[in-house]
Amino acid sequence: MNKHERRKQPEATRRKLLEATLTLMLKRGFNGTTLDGICAEADVTKGALFHHFKNKDDIALGAIKSWAEMGFSLYDEAFKLPGEPLEEIHRIFEIMEKITRDFDPCVCMVGMMTQEMSGENRAFRAACSRALQGWTEMLRSRLQAAKEQLKPAVDFDPAQVAWCLNSLWQGSMLVAKSQQSPEMIRNNLKLAREYVDSLFTNPTGSVSQTHKQTK
Numbered sequence: 001m002n003k004h005e006r007r008k009q010p011e012a013t014r015r016k017l018l019e020a021t022l023t024l025m026l027k028r029g030f031n032g033t034t035l036d037g038i039c040a041e042a043d044v045t046k047g048a049l050f051h052h053f054k055n056k057d058d059i060a061l062g063a064i065k066s067w068a069e070m071g072f073s074l075y076d077e078a079f080k081l082p083g084e085p086l087e088e089i090h091r092i093f094e095i096m097e098k099i100t101r102d103f104d105p106c107v108c109m110v111g112m113m114t115q116e117m118s119g120e121n122r123a124f125r126a127a128c129s130r131a132l133q134g135w136t137e138m139l140r141s142r143l144q145a146a147k148e149q150l151k152p153a154v155d156f157d158p159a160q161v162a163w164c165l166n167s168l169w170q171g172s173m174l175v176a177k178s179q180q181s182p183e184m185i186r187n188n189l190k191l192a193r194e195y196v197d198s199l200f201t202n203p204t205g206s207v208s209q210t211h212k213q214t215k
Contacts (some may be wrong), residue, residue, distance in 0.1 A: 085145035
């Protein structure tokens, strides 16, 4: 085994452990997941786990960070094509709808850990807060840019609207989990898109056309 392969092996083991943690915690939550279960899911020894992570809290925090990075990489697609701010917001909604189809069940590690652990663990609360604030800032900046470019139909606070949309997204996934209905999430996203459009007197024609094509 050459030096490059030796370096990649620990990285692959760490990735397997994080993926196993995500798989189990998305199904069972933090308290329902054990280190033995993570090792079994990842097919690695407990010694290998402790080589990378101090304890269960440490690997769960790593999983939250990994999940957030994965999520933001998905949303990067919204900004790769040229377009106006409102077009980018619509692309974000399209990515969210795609997530409801690609992830079964459609649940969020950050939302689940916020609900289960943020009340009793400051480190988890801080990690989840960073991820939720990052998502909200992504939308807030686009809403602010759209407000400056287009004529608002009503005055609105981009930060408040962004937090409202984040709450709708997280809450919809929570309720849909109990109802076993990803279609409910998609219906809520459709209403959210229409609400965002209603904030502006004249949404751009390209955005309106994109919206029609995705109905």
